[in-house]
Amino acid sequence: xxxxxxxxxxxxxxxxxxxxxxxxxxxxxxxxxxxxxxxxxxxxxxxxxxxxxxxxxxxxxxxxxxxxxxxxxxxxxxxxxx
Numbered sequence: 610x611x612x613x614x615x616x617x618x619x620x621x622x623x624x625x626x627x628x629x630x631x632x633x634x635x636x637x638x639x640x641x642x643x644x645x646x647x648x649x650x651x652x653x654x655x656x657x658x659x660x661x662x663x664x665x666x667x668x669x670x671x672x673x674x675x676x677x678x679x680x681x682x683x684x685x686x687x688x689x690x691x
Contacts, residue, residue: 628673
């Protein structure tokens with residue numbers, strides 16, 4: 610494997626891990642903080658099981674792609690065409 614391929618794999622793995630962590634943070638912590646923005650009386654934090662695995666993946670994977678775009682730019686891996 611070339612060095613560029615390893616960098617690309619590393620960027621993909623790191624971005625998806627960051628997407629999962631960001632998704633978990635938004636679902637468990639971020640939903641609790643909605644009460645400061647909207648007049649919700651009870652906290653709305655959820656666990657991943659309550660939120661649903663499929664919905665969690667539909668939240669985390671696109672967040673991972675957002676991270677991948679920025680990591681691609683900073684690590685100069687050319688995953689996305691210029």
